[in-house]
Amino acid sequence: MTLVDAVSITLHQVFAAVWVGSVVFMTAGVLPLAKEGHLEPEPVEMATGTLRTVSRISAVILLLTGSHMAASFYTVADLTGTPNGWLVLAMLGLWLVLMGLIEVSGSRLVDGLQAKKVRAPAHETLGWFRAASVVGVLLLVIAGLLSSGALV
Template sequence: MSLIDAVMNAIHLGFAGLWVGSVIFLTVAILPLARQGALDAAPLETVTARLQWISRISALLLFVSGGHLAGTRYTVDSLFGSAQGYLVLAMLALWFALAMLVEIGSKRLMTGFADRKVRQPANEARPYFLGASIVGVLLFVDAGLLSVPTAIPF
């Protein structure tokens, strides 16, 4: 493995963990408080804005680093014709789904900030963040399967 591959792998894994961890933290720790009315709009707005930045930067860096890693490890034939390749393509689809769910959930959450509302927007955003959290877990399952090629059952 070259130095550039090692750097790309570190970027990929680091930002994947940061992104999915941030989404899950918002889902299980922040949203329940917001739904109960225990948070004001101002701190929730700050947390949501930071999550959006983390999500957007992570999506970009994961696309670049993952593209590099896929380009150096797979041919077109192996990407579209092997179990490993299908897992890589599934990962790409799941990253896209994660980005979409975080963006929609964040927009739903932010709808009430101007009026200082928290409970209703948190309730409306919850399904998107639950979905994003599930997608995040699936991404790590996918990554685990990719890391051990003999574990792929198909």
């Protein structure tokens, strides 16, 4: 393994954890408080903006590092014909789903917040953020399976 490979793997894991952690925090920490009316629209909008920024930066870094790792450690035959390859392809699909969920739910939440409402938009988007949290956790589980070498 080269230094570039080690840096790529490390960056990939760190940004994946930060991304998923941010989504879970929004889902479990911010939105329930907003849904109950304990937060004003402005702080929720700021948190949503931060989440979307973290999401976009993480998505780009994960795309770059994941592409490097796939090219370094897998052939096309490995990706399409082995359990680990299938997990890598599943991660790519879940990565796309997570990005989409965050963008759509974040936009919907901000639209409601800009109308100076907080309870209704938080309630309406909480399910979408929960789905994003589940997808994020699945991504981390797959990453754990791949890094453990449990499937070859």
